[in-house]
Every structure is written in structure tokens, then in C-alpha cells.
Amino acid sequence: MNMTKSFLSLLLGTAMLAGCNLAPKYERPGGAVPATLPQGGIYPTAPTDAVDVSRIGWRDFFLDQRLQQVIETGLANNRDLRIAAGNVLQARAQYRVQRADLLPTVSANGTATYTNNIFGAGQAAGGGVGANPGASSSQDIEIYQASVGLSAFELDLFGRVRNLSRAAQEQYFATEEAQRSARISLIAEIANAWLTMASDQEQLRLSRETLGAFEETLRLTREQFRVGIGSELEVRQAETNYQGALSDIAALETTIARDQNALNLLAGTTVPQEQLPTGLGAQPASRDALPSGISSEVLLRRPDVLQAEHQLIAENANIGAARAAFFPTISLTATLGTLSTALSGLFKDGTYNYNVAPSGALPLFDFGRRKGNLDYAKASQQVAVATYERAIQTAFREVADALAQRGRIGDQIRAQSTRAEAARVAARLSDARFRAGIDSFLTTLDAQRTAYAAEQQLVTTRLTQAGNLVELYRSLGGGLEERTTVTPSPQ
Template sequence: MTRLTARSLTLGALLFLAGCASMAPKYEKPAPPVPNAWPTGPSYKEGQAAKAEQKPLAEVPWQEFFLDPQLRKVIGIALNNNRDLRVAVLNMERFRALYQIQRADLLPQVNGNAGLSVQRTPDDLSNNGNGRTVHQYDVGVGISSYELDLFGRVRSLKDQALEEYLSTEQARRSVQITLVSQVATAYLALASDLDRLKLAKDTLANQQESYKLSNSRFQAGVASALDLQQAQTSVDAARVDIARFTTFVAQDMNALNLVVGSSVGSDLLPASLSENLTPIKDLAPGLPSDVLLARPDILQAEYLLRGANANIGAARAAFFPRITLTSSVGFGSDQLTGLFKPGNFAWSFAPRITVPIFEGGRNKANLQVAQVDRDIAVAQYEKAIQTAFREVADALAQQGTIDEQVSAQHSLTGATAETFRLSQARYQTGIDSYLNVLDAQRSLYAAQQNLITARLVRLSNQVTLYRVLGGGSK
């Protein structure tokens, strides 16, 4: 019994030591390869640093960013139905299960077993020349092929699996943020094309009235045939735009249904391009190091880098001996009724050590692969930061000038509307030809279309800032 206790203590000490070693290199986060401040200049607003009381955009739930009730419902439907997000969630569940499998290798697998074997010895092979049948009963518990992780191989593989699982959680967040922005972008595109279609229909109605007036003047001999044909071209141009924007609206609907994952009801469709779709007008992004390193795609890249770093430890540990234990305790007897008698107690303890002697350079090559994988992960991590910096800088550059563009376009639209009104008055009094009216009308129509485009760009810029600044995904 004393010898058994000593073996138990020795086994416990080995199990304790198995979790204390790791040959993975110490992880050091690479410095962000981007400037410490956002670009400045005429295209950017002043004071881009976040105010102390301002909540970072990454902590703002999308429900607080998008206030339009219909758009919020559409986004909610997309989060429930979109297949890309569903795949991301399933991938996360898969890697969580893989991590649990890898973590289980750190602990011994204890199995219970019970068996019966019956063997018939023939007469010619028996010692006394008389054949006999032998029954053997056994029952017990045991540990099968448990590796003592003295050099951290199993623990490094477990750490790698954990980092990969954590990266899938960030991938899910990234997919969700992208999905929310895609739904909002598709919703805005549909709203803008509906506005363009309405404008084209209103223009057609006005042009038809102008054509009737020109036709009456032509019949009365006041206007020329040229004026009448010019009025007809305006009518036909408006008809072409109606057909074109009708197609665009249908395509926008198809795009919205695709990203949502189901057909969007007519009661949830936008009526026009509302300025109240997003509430945050002036976003202060804060410092690049604070914003970029909190983006889920960059966190995903960092977790993969940490996983590649942990894998080096497993590759290093392959150069050292591997110790496995197989043990069991139980009872055995040739009679079922005598199975649990004190004298029938049995045990076995079989440690095995495997020392790599010649493996054709396999372990060295595996270590080199692991180190190169780590270097690749570093480059991918740094590239993700650089890409994110460029995306935010581009969005901020557009934000810095879009308000001025909308204001200027609004003023231009008002001026062209007044020009059109004056040209109509001069034509009706016979001072100018219809060509001036036609030019003024075309300028007004183009200005109105460009105003819709500018408003769309301003709203889309806010959606882009929500995405590139790592908007909240709750």
C-alpha cells in the first residue's frame, strides 16, 4: 500500500508539472504602422480628437445610431435572416467546440471498463493433455495514453485553438457591423432612386404642360415648329429617365432583399431620402491607436497572430521527448462471484517515453513553417491596421467637405430654379426663344438630381463612418 501511495504521489507531481511549461515565444504586440494622428488639411474638419464626454462609436449600439423606425426594423430582420452572418455564427460555434476538444487533451481520459473472455484450450496444447475452457472476468478504471505535457506541446495547441476561437468571435462582430452598414446603404440607395423617379415623373408632367402650351402657340402661329420639337425632346427625355429610374428602383429592391435575406414588406420601404436616418452629424473619431485597435477585423487579425505565436511553442516541443502514461486499477477473476474478493485486486502502470532520433528533418521544417506563419500573421495584422487607417481617413476627408457640397448644391438648385422661371416668363412674353427655356429646364433638372446625389453621399458617409470606426454591434 505504501508503494502504491508513492506511485500516486509521483503521478500527481508529474500531472502538476505537465501544465507548467511552455516553449512558445513571449508575445509582443507589433506597433501600429500608421501615424499617431489623422490627416489634416482643407479636406478635414478641425478638432478630430474625441471629447472626453463623448462615447466611442464602437460602444454605440446600432439602434442608437440609426433612428429611423422602418430602417431599424429592416436591420433587425437582416440580423435574423442573413446567411453570411449565420455562417459566421456557425463558424464561431465550430471553433469553440474545437477549442474544447483541444483543451480536453490537457486532462487524463479516465475510462471505465468491464469484460468477459472465454478461451478453449485444445487437448494437444494443454499441459496435461486434457483440454479445458477458461473464463476470465474483469472490471476496472484506467487512464489510456495520457501525455505528460512537460514541454508545453499540448498546452500550446490549446492556446492556439483558443486564439482561433476568439478570432471567430471578432469575425462575427465584423460581419454584423458590415451587414448593418450594407442594409443601411441599400436602403439609402433605394430611397434616393425613389426620389429621382419622383423627380422624373414631376418633370414629365411639367414638360407635358409646356408641350401643350407650345403646341397651342404653334397652332396659333405664335411659336415655330422648332419650339414645338424642342418641347417634344424634353418630354421624351423625361420619359427615358422614368423608365431608367424604374429599373434602378427594382434593382435596389432586389439588392435590399438579398442583403436582408428575405422579402422586405412594402410598409418598411422608404418613402424618400430622409435626413433623420442617422442621428450623429459630427463624429469625432479620436486617436488612431484607440480607434483602429478596437475594430473587430483588427482584433481578429491579432488573435490569429497570437495563435500563430502559440503554435511555435508546439513546434519547438516536438524536438523533446514525449511521455505517455497508461494505467488501470480493478478486479479480475475466473469466477463472476469471486470478482470483488480482496485477493483479486489488480493494477497496472505503464509509462512510455518517445525520443525523436531521426525524423528526416520533419520537426525542423515544422518549426520553420510555424515561424513563417507567425511572420505572415504579423504582416497581415499590420496590413489590416494600414487598410483601416486609410478607410477612416477617406471617410473623414469626405465628411469634412460634404456639408459644403450639399449647401452649394442647394444654392445652385435654387438659382437654376429662378433662372428657369425667368426664362419661361421671357418666352411667354415673346422676348426669348424656347431654346433658353429648354436650357434652363435641363440645368434645373440636373441640379435637382445632383442635390439628391449630394444628400445621398452625406448620409452614406455617416454609414461608412459607422462601419470604419468599428460601430457597436450590439
């Protein structure tokens, strides 16, 4: 029992010594971006009831139920997201392996040894006087041993093992944030792909409607040419518009098929027909109550920024491990067991024994290997600092770009809507004046082309507005929550 207490006291004492950490103190880099996001001028004014976008669940942000269903399917089936989840599992397993080095590996062993000694002529087993000089003999020896102990356990006096464990832990956290970032990006990509398909469906509807108008104009010019009141030039010009609309329809049908293929890839499966968009529609597909004029501190919570910070902390810990390599490595091998010549007496009093064998090693000449490892760790830490700052700057630019577009997209929509309406009226009036013989056919033809182009541009601008809301939602870190009690108020 006393030996057991001594053994445990030794382990406790060595554990208490392990308190030194040579890693540099971590301080989050600052000053890479301004304290607040851009505001004033082209940028929109912040609402008084601005909410934290990252707390708005994607089911509450996206309003169209079909789009919600496609996003849900993508989150369950997208292969890139599964790869990200697998990377998290790998990093967690690697962290567990590295963390295990902080504690000794305790193993139990049992051995039985059977030995037979043969004594030659003139050598008695006891070697005593009076032994028969002409005889030989043998003796069986049995030894039973059971022990429990640890082998070559490194006493982490200078924090090498703890820093390696911390680095593995931070890499694990980084992969978790990478998975969260992949989730946000996937939601945004699905939404943009769905909206793009909706826009192309709208363009196809517009082209088919315009084709009908162009076909009627072509029929009229052909009839006028047949009766001698029109020219072949007018027929050819009308046919140019008609064939251009036919070409647009064929191209859009191909584009829509490719849109669906892209959406299927993001969803990880074939999206059912009833979940596909038929057009942009009158109702918006997402909410429009996103804040602006907020502190740039919100960017520090973005998963990609957190991923870069965890990697920076990991490199900080690697410096501590590299520094600890300049100090002696002390390891301990210890066993506590019992030894007996009879199996029945293996655990009786007086058979216990222990063995403690500490050892230390310090390389004297390694030709700069440890110095090179330390320099590499320091350089990696500098790279990680720059990577972290670049991640923040990239996030700042993405949000600033989205805010800049948001500040004027409403003006674009209003101007383009007015332009499209004016072009439609102009085309209708020009057609009436042509039929009445007041204007030339060239004026009517130009008015029709202008109206068609204005309608197409309006659809494109509406897609830009919808995509801007998705990008602002993504760049501010939204999309991690499924549901939330926070309901943004409309502006």
C-alpha cells in the same frame, strides 16, 4: 489503498512537470499607423463631448423606425450572418476537441475469460505421481477482471499539446470576431441599401415633377408652331427634354425594383412595403454626432483587427508546438484494477493490481520534417503579423477617408442647395421671359435642363452625406450594441 495512492501520486507528479512552454513571447506589433486619426485642414474639428462610437447602439444611431425594422429583420434572417454563426460553432467544437488532449482519457474495462484445458492420456491435471496412465481429463478455468485507467496519454512536458490547444482557442476567438465584423458590415450594408432606394425614390419623384413641366413646355411649343409663331426646331427641342425625362423615369423604376431585390437579399426575406423608403425626406435617417480627432487606438477594438490579432496569437502558439516536436514525446499508459477467478471475489482484498507503463519516443532521422514544420510555423507567423498590420492600416484608411469626406460634405450640401435654388429661379424667370417674347426658346430650354440636373445632383449629394455617416459609424466599430445609455450630443 496504497496502490491507489501511488497511482494518483504518479499522475500528480507528471502533471507538475508539464510547465515548459517553447512558444515565443507575444508582443502586439505597433507603429503601423500614426497615433491619432487625421485632423486639421480638410478634416473636421473634434467636438468636446465626443463619445465612443462603438458604444452607440444601432437602434440609437439610426432614427427612422422603418430602417430599424429592416435592420432587425436582416440580423435575424441574413444567410451570410448565419454562416458566420455556424463558423463560430465549428471553431468552438474544434477547440473543445483539441483542449481534451490536455487531460487523459479515462476508460473502464471489464472482461471475463473462460478456458478449458484438456489433458491427454498419461497426463493428469495435476501432473502428479500415480495418475491413471490410460485416462484423459479436463479442467475449466474462469478469470474475471475489472480495471480503470488511461492509455497513451502524452505528458505535455514541453508544451506541445498546450500550444496546439491555445492555437485552437485563438482561432475560435478569431471566428467570433469575424461574426461580429459580419454583423457590423451587414448593418451598414442594409442602411446603405435602404438609403440608396430612398435616393432613387427621390430621383423618381423629381423626374415625374420635371416631366410635367417639360410636357407643358412641349404643349406650348406645339401650339405656337400650329398658329405660326413658333418653329418646328423649338418643338423638337422641347420634345427632346420631355422624352429624356420619360427615359429617366423608366430607368429609375427599374433601378428601384433592383434596389428592393438587393434589400430583400440583405434582409434575408421580403421586406414589407410599409418598411420601404419613399424618399430621403427632410429628417435625417441617422444621427450626426460622430467624433473625430480621436486616437487611432480605437481601431484596435474593431472586430476585423481583433480577428487578425487572434490569428497572429494562434500562429505564435503553433511555433511553440513545432519547437516542442524536437524534444522527446513521453506518454503514459496506466491501469488500476482487480483480478479474480470468481465473480463474487472480484472486489475482495488481495485482488487489486495496477500497471504503469511510461514510454518515450524521439525521432532520430526524419529528413528535415520537423525543421520544415518549424520553418513553416515561423513563416505563417510573419504572414500573420503583416496581415494584422494591414488590417490596422485598412481600418485607418477607411476612417480617414470617411473623415475627409465628412469635413467638406456640409459645404457641398450648402453649395448644391444654393445652386439648385438658383437654377429653379432661373428656369422660372427664363420661362416667363420666353412667354413674354423677350428671350429665345433655346435659353428657356437650357435653363430647364440646368435646373433638372442641379436638382438631381442635390439628391445625389444628400445620399453621399447620409452614406458618409453610415460609413464613419461602421469604420469606427459601431453597430455591435442594441441599446446604450450614451446619447451623443448634436454638433
